[in-house]
Amino acid sequence: MAAQVIRTDGATSDWIHGEIQRLKLEKEQLENRISALESQLHTSTSSSPVAKIEENSSCSITDGSTFCANGSSANALSAEMIYRYSRQLLLPDFGVEGQRKLSQSRVLVIGAGGLGSPVAMYLASCGVGCIGIVDGDTVELNNLHRQIIHTEAYVGKPKVQSAAAACHAINSSVKVVEHQGLLHPSNALKIVNQYDVVVDATDNLPSRYMISDCCVVLQKPLVSGAALGLEGQLTVYNHKGSPCYRCLFPTPPPSAACQRCSDSGVLGVVPGVIGCMQALEAIKIAADVGEPLSGRMLLFDALSARIRIVKLRGRSSACTICGENSSFTKEEFERFDYENFTQSPMSDRTRPKLSLLPESARITIKEYKEVLDKSERHTLLDVRPVHQFKITSLPNSVNIPLTDLEKELPKLGSMLNDSSLYVICRRGNTSQTAVQLLHQKGFFSAKDIIGGLESWAQEIDPKFPIY
Amino acid sequence: MRLTLEFGGGLELLLKESVKLHQVDVTQKSGEDKVTMRDLLSWVKGNLIKERPEMFIKGDSVRPGVLVLINDCDWELCGNLDAELEEKDMIVFISTLHGG
Ligand SMILES: [Zn+2]
Numbered sequence: 001m002a003a004q005v006i007r008t009d010g011a012t013s014d015w016i017h018g019e020i021q022r023l024k025l026e027k028e029q030l031e032n033r034i035s036a037l038e039s040q041l042h043t044s045t046s047s048s049p050v051a052k053i054e055e056n057s058s059c060s061i062t063d064g065s066t067f068c069a070n071g072s073s074a075n076a077l078s079a080e081m082i083y084r085y086s087r088q089l090l091l092p093d094f095g096v097e098g099q100r101k102l103s104q105s106r107v108l109v110i111g112a113g114g115l116g117s118p119v120a121m122y123l124a125s126c127g128v129g130c131i132g133i134v135d136g137d138t139v140e141l142n143n144l145h146r147q148i149i150h151t152e153a154y155v156g157k158p159k160v161q162s163a164a165a166a167c168h169a170i171n172s173s174v175k176v177v178e179h180q181g182l183l184h185p186s187n188a189l190k191i192v193n194q195y196d197v198v199v200d201a202t203d204n205l206p207s208r209y210m211i212s213d214c215c216v217v218l219q220k221p222l223v224s225g226a227a228l229g230l231e232g233q234l235t236v237y238n239h240k241g242s243p244c245y246r247c248l249f250p251t252p253p254p255s256a257a258c259q260r261c262s263d264s265g266v267l268g269v270v271p272g273v274i275g276c277m278q279a280l281e282a283i284k285i286a287a288d289v290g291e292p293l294s295g296r297m298l299l300f301d302a303l304s305a306r307i308r309i310v311k312l313r314g315r316s317s318a319c320t321i322c323g324e325n326s327s328f329t330k331e332e333f334e335r336f337d338y339e340n341f342t343q344s345p346m347s348d349r350t351r352p353k354l355s356l357l358p359e360s361a362r363i364t365i366k367e368y369k370e371v372l373d374k375s376e377r378h379t380l381l382d383v384r385p386v387h388q389f390k391i392t393s394l395p396n397s398v399n400i401p402l403t404d405l406e407k408e409l410p411k412l413g414s415m416l417n418d419s420s421l422y423v424i425c426r427r428g429n430t431s432q433t434a435v436q437l438l439h440q441k442g443f444f445s446a447k448d449i450i451g452g453l454e455s456w457a458q459e460i461d462p463k464f465p466i467y
Numbered sequence: 468m469r470l471t472l473e474f475g476g477g478l479e480l481l482l483k484e485s486v487k488l489h490q491v492d493v494t495q496k497s498g499e500d501k502v503t504m505r506d507l508l509s510w511v512k513g514n515l516i517k518e519r520p521e522m523f524i525k526g527d528s529v530r531p532g533v534l535v536l537i538n539d540c541d542w543e544l545c546g547n548l549d550a551e552l553e554e555k556d557m558i559v560f561i562s563t564l565h566g567g
Contacts, residue, residue: 115567203567228566231475249563253532257522259477261566271567297534299561301475304487308559310536313543403518 022079030172059106059177059194061129077103080173085127098287099127105286106130108195110183110211112159113137114261114271115201115225115278117149122279123174124167128286130175131167132195135159136182136347142467146268182347183207185334188214197282200224201275205258206338206346212237212245216322217333221292223281225274229264232274232300235293235312236281238322242294247316247323252342262348270302356432361439362448365455368422378420381412381446383434388426392465394456397424402434409441421446426467428452468493468502468554472511476562478533483517491515493552504535505548507558523560534561 077085077099088094107128109116112135123131137159139150147159154162160178167176179191183202188210192198198220200211208224215222221239226232238244277298284290299308317324339345363371371378380397382389389399398415400408402425412421421443425431428451438446449455457464472489479487493502493510505527512524522530528548529535535542536559542550552558 111567113567201567203565205565208565226564226567228477228564231564233476233561233564248534249532251531253530253563254522257477257530257532257562258565264477264566266566299475299559301487308539310534310539310559311541311544313541 026080033172059130059132059175061104061106061175081127084171084173088126093289094287098289102283102287103127103129105197106132106195107197107199107282107286108132108134108192109199109201110134110207111201111203112147112149112163113143113201113203114146114266114268115227115275116163116199117147118272118275119199119201119279119282120163120167121149121170122276123282124171124176126279126283127171128174128283130177130195132177132179132191133160133163133167134179134181134183134191135163136180146266146271148268148272183210184346185210185214185336185338189218189330189333192220193218195220197285198222199278199282201278203261204346205252205344206342208245209252209342210336210338213321213328213333213336216244217328217330221285221294223278223285225271225278227271227274228259228261228266230267230270230302232270232302233297234274234277234281234300235297236285237294239285239292239294241315243313243315244319244322246321247313247319250316250320252344255343258342258344260348267302270300273300273302354429354432356436357448361435361446362432362450363422364450365459368449369460371420371422376420378422379412379416381421381423381434382425383423383430384425388467391467392453394424394453402430402437405434405437406441409443412443416443422449423447424449424456425452427454468495468552470507470552471555471557472515473557473559474561475559476564478523478560478562481518481520481523482515489515502552503548504537504542504546504550504552504558507552508548511560529560532563534563535559536561 077096081099081103082089085099089096089099105128107123107130109119109123109131112120112133116133116135120131120133135158138156139147139154139159139162141155144150144152149166150159150162158180160180164176164178167174181187183191192214198211198215200208200222202208202211212222212224215238222237224237224245225234236242281293285292295312295314297310297312299310315322320326321328380394382393382397382399383402383405384399385401385403386399393399400412421438423431423434423438423446425434428449431448431452435446435448453464454466457466470491470493472491474482474487479485493507495502496506508524508527508529512520516523523533524530537545537550537552538557
């Protein structure tokens with residue numbers, strides 16, 4: 001085992017003096033770091049929706065503090081580094097050279113969620129010189145099943161703050177830069193330009209197009225991962241002749257095909273697996289070892305325990321962004337409207353509310369509560385999928401999922417028997433589609449409950465579970 | 468012609484019983500001795516897709532955001548719609564994911 005031997009004989013007092021000197025230096029560096037963080041706390045209390053770069057937090061790692069001052073060569077690793085990273089230094093394919101490159105590299109992790117958690121933790125533990133983390137969200141309790149970098153103590157606090165603290169707890173010798181806020185075309189160039197490798201650990205389509213375009217414009221390799229449900233995907237874009245995201249997907253998919261973890265669910269370990277492999281690819285590129293996953297894509301199917309690695313097309317000469325005749329400039333990038341291009345929002349919080357129905361066909365949750373209080377005869381139809389209905393439901397509600405509604409209409413008709421019909425779902429979107437269908441099929445009394453079960457929990461019964 | 472088809476990234480939800488793996492027999496069109504990806508797509512649309520075909524097909528190809536792989540190789544490298552299939556080929560249709 002790796003117990004450190006403390007030598008106490010007189011012949012080694014020189015060594016002890018040296019060690020004391022070294023520790024004192026380390027202590028001083030830590031104290032500097034603490035006061036820098038404390039001053040950051042005081043200056044960054046106003047939270048802007050878009051990430052700001054603080055002038056004193058650029059990712060420069062040229063101070064050489066991680067290297068041995070009195071070593072035989074300027075590039076030698078310090079004693080502490082040798083001890084900390086010994087198990088990876090022992091790898092012939094990685095070794096001192098790999099470690100040295102790693103400790104001089106700067107990696108940007110965009111998104112501190114399910115993918116970004118293991119990415120940031122592994123990058124910190126293995127000794128990447130500088131790690132930048134971008135995220136505009138705060139930690140929520142329902143993140144913790146998969147976003148393993150965060151802990152209960154940080155619920156309600158910014159994810160970048162939580163992630164940076166965790167990285168520092170693992171390895172105080174790496175530099176961590178917090179980019180609090182959403183990455184946006186207006187700030188992306190300035191942030192991304194400070195790094196050598198970019199990791200896309202975001203959760204939405206417009207961000208994926210934006211990050212890929214930005215990496216093409218700035219010539220940065222992009223380690224891109226995605227996970228949903230029980231599947232994951234991973235590849236390296238814009239590196240060693242590999243395509244960019246737009247070469248593969250020049251046209252965005254219809255927004256109906258853009259499922260989110262908050263709608264479709266995700267098993268925590270699935271982004272964990274993909275995030276670990278993103279960290280691995282970022283480390284390989286930063287240390288310049290092995291063969292990167294560029295020009296290939298890894299497809300992971302957790303349920304059947306299958307991993308497939310497929311060969312992708314090369315860079316497309318006709319690509320509007322990275323192709324031969326592309327004239328896509330930084331200025332165009334900054335003006336590009338990615339949410340409009342993909343018809344999909346960058347943040348869950350800016351998701352537009354669907355509005356399919358006239359006001360007369362909708363009631364508020366408070367009005368529905370009055371219906372209940374007056375014991376008015378009615379039927380409450382819940383149109384969520386069966387597995388969601390099993391999570392929680394209102395008493396006396398009847399579950400017919402929207403997908404089955406049309407064929408179950410006769411059953412619904414006999415159940416109604418002239419009573420009024422209210423339709424509910426999770427957030428009040430599916431229920432509108434259902435009411436539209438019901439009106440078309442002659443159920444004119446059907447009314448949508450605005451805001452669904454979420455508004456029931458928010459406005460009527462705070463103990464009602466939210467998922 | 469016996470082929471193995473796999474659907475993923477949510478495309479399986481468009482099929483009967485959401486099954487991902489399918490062993491299928493696709494017959495050549497009369498007078499033709501080969502099966503192309505174009506033929507296969509229309510066969511899949513007619514025989515496997517149960518709902519929302521627009522989430523799989525657009526025009527005579529797959530909708531944007533779907534990767535097609537023939538024996539673990541991007542179909543762009545094999546001739547796209549004109550790629551000729553062979554007995555026991557494995558064709559994967561996968562929708563790109565964005566979650567994290
Ligand atoms: Zn491209």
